[in-house]
Amino acid sequence: MQYLLKLDAFxxxxxxxxxxxxxxxxxxxxxxxxxALLFFMEFHAYLSTNINKTVELDSxxxxxxxxxxxxxxxxxxxxxxxxxxxxxxxxxxxxxxxQRITKERTDVRSGNFxxxxxxxxxxxxxxxxxxxxxxxxxxxxxxxGEWEHPELEADWISTxxxxxxxxxxAVIAYHDFTFVNFYAxxxxxxxxxxxxxxxxxxxxxxxxxxxxxxAEVVGKLLRINCVSFQELCARVGIRAYPTVRMYKRDGTFxxxxxxxxxxxxxxxxxxxxxxxxxxxxxxxxxxxxxxxEGCRVHGELKxxxxxxxxxxxxxxxxxxxEPSMTNVSHRVNHLWFLDDREALKNYVKNTARHVxxxxxxxxxxxxxQEFSLYKAHKAPQHYLNVIPTMFDERxxxxxxxxxxxxVDVKVTDVPQARFSYHFSPLTIQISTKGRPFYDxxxxxxxxxxxxxxxxxxxxxxxxxxxxxxKGGMGKLS
Numbered sequence: 001m002q003y004l005l006k007l008d009a010f011x012x013x014x015x016x017x018x019x020x021x022x023x024x025x026x027x028x029x030x031x032x033x034x035x036a037l038l039f040f041m042e043f044h045a046y047l048s049t050n051i052n053k054t055v056e057l058d059s060x061x062x063x064x065x066x067x068x069x070x071x072x073x074x075x076x077x078x079x080x081x082x083x084x085x086x087x088x089x090x091x092x093x094x095x096x097x098x099q100r101i102t103k104e105r106t107d108v109r110s111g112n113f114x115x116x117x118x119x120x121x122x123x124x125x126x127x128x129x130x131x132x133x134x135x136x137x138x139x140x141x142x143x144x145g146e147w148e149h150p151e152l153e154a155d156w157i158s159t160x161x162x163x164x165x166x167x168x169x170a171v172i173a174y175h176d177f178t179f180v181n182f183y184a185x186x187x188x189x190x191x192x193x194x195x196x197x198x199x200x201x202x203x204x205x206x207x208x209x210x211x212x213x214x215a216e217v218v219g220k221l222l223r224i225n226c227v228s229f230q231e232l233c234a235r236v237g238i239r240a241y242p243t244v245r246m247y248k249r250d251g252t253f254x255x256x257x258x259x260x261x262x263x264x265x266x267x268x269x270x271x272x273x274x275x276x277x278x279x280x281x282x283x284x285x286x287x288x289x290x291x292x293e294g295c296r297v298h299g300e301l302k303x304x305x306x307x308x309x310x311x312x313x314x315x316x317x318x319x320x321x322e323p324s325m326t327n328v329s330h331r332v333n334h335l336w337f338l339d340d341r342e343a344l345k346n347y348v349k350n351t352a353r354h355v356x357x358x359x360x361x362x363x364x365x366x367x368x369q370e371f372s373l374y375k376a377h378k379a380p381q382h383y384l385n386v387i388p389t390m391f392d393e394r395x396x397x398x399x400x401x402x403x404x405x406x407v408d409v410k411v412t413d414v415p416q417a418r419f420s421y422h423f424s425p426l427t428i429q430i431s432t433k434g435r436p437f438y439d440x441x442x443x444x445x446x447x448x449x450x451x452x453x454x455x456x457x458x459x460x461x462x463x464x465x466x467x468x469x470k471g472g473m474g475k476l477s
Contacts, residue, residue: 070298101299240319
């Protein structure tokens with residue numbers, strides 16, 4: 001037992017041999033305060049994740065990649081919005097291995113169309129000075145059986161024909177119902193449709209039509225060449241050819257979306273006039289209503305992991321679009337490249353939710369950005385340099401830097417919103433590592449021992465200075 005007592009390293013001094021002092025009490029409070037602060041700081045550091053970044057050659061040989069996007073096309077209807085992926089050369093359309101795309105029709109709050117040039121004041125003045133058709137005139141024949149106003153009955157084929165076509169509103173007001181075929185000479189769909197329409201014109205001119213009340217009404221089929229009358233077609237919002245509208249005398253219209261065959265056209269024309277129910281189902285709208293509709297396109301595309309680009313383009317298999325009336329202004333809600341969405345979510349949530357914040361900001365460089373066009377024949381293009389980023393050798397994300405600008409488009413080409421992407425040959429390796437518990441425990445002991453040692457030195461220094469001061473003053477007994 002005596003041998004064990006000799007090993008005691010924590011021998012106690014009897015209490016009657018110690019003398020408490022005021023400065024010793026303050027130093028003790030200071031010591032506890034310092035230890036508490038250092039302990040909480042060390043504990044916070046223990047809970048934090050250390051990050052280490054290195055740059056290496058890309059060794060992730062993934063064959064496929066997901067493109068997750070959400071883009072709002074402000075003035076491009078969903079029926080003309082197509083998503084296409086092409087390779088970097090642009091001549092080969094890449095296979096979309098899987099896709100989950102949703103198109104949502106959206107309303108444009110402003111009725112102003114921003115995609116065409118405004119006529120200059122001189123042109124507007126000339127247009128205002130054009131002769132107008134007398135108000136209140138109606139469809140009728142003269143004593144010879146000829147049309148009383150043949151300029152309001154004729155097709156708008158050319159500006160150089162025998163008639164002065166200058167008042168479209170007068171033509172609409174002249175008839176009770178006017179079925180108008182807006183076409184372009186260069187449109188192959190229009191050329192195929194022309195014989196059917198001309199035949200329908202002849203049949204309707206020889207037919208008497210009555211409305212729901214049984215009263216005789218005037219219905220007329222007309223053609224308008226939008227190459228010769230481009231300003232008119234732009235004013236009424238013609239975006240694609242052929243566009244067929246059924247106008248009422250008050251200027252409202254319904255868009256015909258049926259087959260381009262003789263019988264469906266005649267049936268639609270007769271039923272529209274004779275039935276109010278058919279009119280209600282035909283989506284009757286006012287002038288420029290087509291400019292009130294946009295499209296939100298969002299979803300995912302699974303494509304091959306090669307440099308390329310994807311397009312939000314205006315296209316239709318049934319119509320030929322008018323380039324000057326195609327506006328691809330858009331807002332990018334988000335656009336990012338993915339390898340495994342669920343793995344990334346779990347990693348951020350459970351492992352490195354704080355460390356990855358700066359990286360995740362770079363994953364969506366276009367988030368919330370607007371790209372508006374105010375002139376025709378313009379298109380925004382975006383160039384993304386995609387950098388693979390690997391977390392702890394198990395979760396892959398793609399950071400991206402982006403450059404965007406507005407380009408001029410040929411007057412004969414339909415504008416497209418283009419998103420080009422190129423994969424960097426380098427990979428950023430990010431490793432996250434927490435401190436081991438033994439390291440934290442060692443630091444806690446160091447804090448306790450170090451604090452007591454430091455305060456003891458301060459106390460001894462205080463005692464030494466105080467003793468010498470008192471000795472010099474002759475107060476030391």
